[in-house]
Amino acid sequence: MKTVVLLGAFIAFVEAHMIMNAPVPYGRSSLNNSPLLFDGSDFPCKQRPEVYAIEGASNTYALGSVNPLNFIGTAVHGGGSCQVSITYDEEPNQSSVWKVITSIEGGCPAQDQIVNMGEDASAPNPYQYHFTIPSDIPTGKGTIAWTWFNKVGDREMYMNCGPLTLTGTCGSQGNFDRLPDMFRANIGNHCYVPENADVAFPNPGEYVTRLNGATDAFQAPTGLACDSVARSIPTSTFTGSVLSGALTSSGSRMQTSIQTSEAIEPTQTDAIEPVCTVEGSWNCIDQVAFQRCVGGIWSVPQQLAPGVSCSPGISAELWG
Numbered sequence: 001m002k003t004v005v006l007l008g009a010f011i012a013f014v015e016a017h018m019i020m021n022a023p024v025p026y027g028r029s030s031l032n033n034s035p036l037l038f039d040g041s042d043f044p045c046k047q048r049p050e051v052y053a054i055e056g057a058s059n060t061y062a063l064g065s066v067n068p069l070n071f072i073g074t075a076v077h078g079g080g081s082c083q084v085s086i087t088y089d090e091e092p093n094q095s096s097v098w099k100v101i102t103s104i105e106g107g108c109p110a111q112d113q114i115v116n117m118g119e120d121a122s123a124p125n126p127y128q129y130h131f132t133i134p135s136d137i138p139t140g141k142g143t144i145a146w147t148w149f150n151k152v153g154d155r156e157m158y159m160n161c162g163p164l165t166l167t168g169t170c171g172s173q174g175n176f177d178r179l180p181d182m183f184r185a186n187i188g189n190h191c192y193v194p195e196n197a198d199v200a201f202p203n204p205g206e207y208v209t210r211l212n213g214a215t216d217a218f219q220a221p222t223g224l225a226c227d228s229v230a231r232s233i234p235t236s237t238f239t240g241s242v243l244s245g246a247l248t249s250s251g252s253r254m255q256t257s258i259q260t261s262e263a264i265e266p267t268q269t270d271a272i273e274p275v276c277t278v279e280g281s282w283n284c285i286d287q288v289a290f291q292r293c294v295g296g297i298w299s300v301p302q303q304l305a306p307g308v309s310c311s312p313g314i315s316a317e318l319w320g
Contacts, residue, residue: 018073018109020146020160024057033073035156040187044092044145045161052091054163059144063168064135069146070128071109080151081199082108084131085182086164088142098145099179100205102131106198106218107211109148132207134179136171147182149193155186180205191225200280202226210280218279282317284310
């Protein structure tokens with residue numbers, strides 16, 4: 001009897017993960033809450049029969065809009081880091097191009113949790129998040145995805161997908177192409193996220209939230225493939241600094257800040273030595289380019305988009 005009880009508790013722990021509730025996912029009747037397979041064979045979107053069945057799902061967003069992101073389930077594995085990405089493929093495959101529109105570093109899909117909030121896989125997650133649709137990308141149909149790298153437990157990558165319709169005044173394909181690629185790790189691609197840490201994404205994109213959660217243990221991913229992802233982003237990529245707490249908007253760009261244990265004094269500087277000491281800090285170069293401190297290393301300098309400027313020097317905020 002004791003063996004049966006323990007086995008049941010173990011099964012509840014490993015199966016009771018999270019499912020995306022908003023946006024509404026594809027194939028909800030067949031979608032389970034397990035992570036992607038360790039070899040990545042079911043990437044993207046947890047490939048299975050009827051993976052792209054609509055089943056009444058609809059996610060229509062205007063360009064430039066801010067929209068809700070929330071989940072079902074209580075096994076949050078200490079939170080972690082999440083991204084929201086899109087592709088213009090309505091039935092994505094391994095060759096589809098995914099671009100990041102929002103990153104949440106730490107505290108996703110739950111904040112201030114050491115492990116889990118319970119074992120009820122059908123309970124609504126009380127934590128609410130948001131993502132921003134860029135205002136200058138093409139309209140049309142495609143797919144939206146939520147990806148999650150859990151903080152506690154096995155090194156996994158979770159991914160749920162849903163149908164997407166973007167409306168408004170059509171922007172350019174070039175603006176979409178310049179967005180960062182979706183971060184991938186723990187799926188047989190030689191990139192890994194350390195345990196008991198919130199991953200700091202190599203290229204989080206323009207809209208970023210940083211939530212410290214139960215700790216402020218942010219770390220960069222490890223592995224050769226992680227480095228190639230970080231260096232594959234075009235030099236005109238948009239970016240923004242990180243937010244501690246709820247998202248707030250001003251115009252089309254998030255005004256953001258980070259929490260650190262060490263104060264960062266703004267410093268006038270050009271591109272600098274590769275080693276950095278304050279995780280998540282930014283180095284603005286001549287108002288037109290930037291670097292970010294990730295894993296103790298300054299990233300390769302990247303150009304800002306035309307008409308966008310930053311405050312020169314090293315600081316906790318890129319935008320001034």
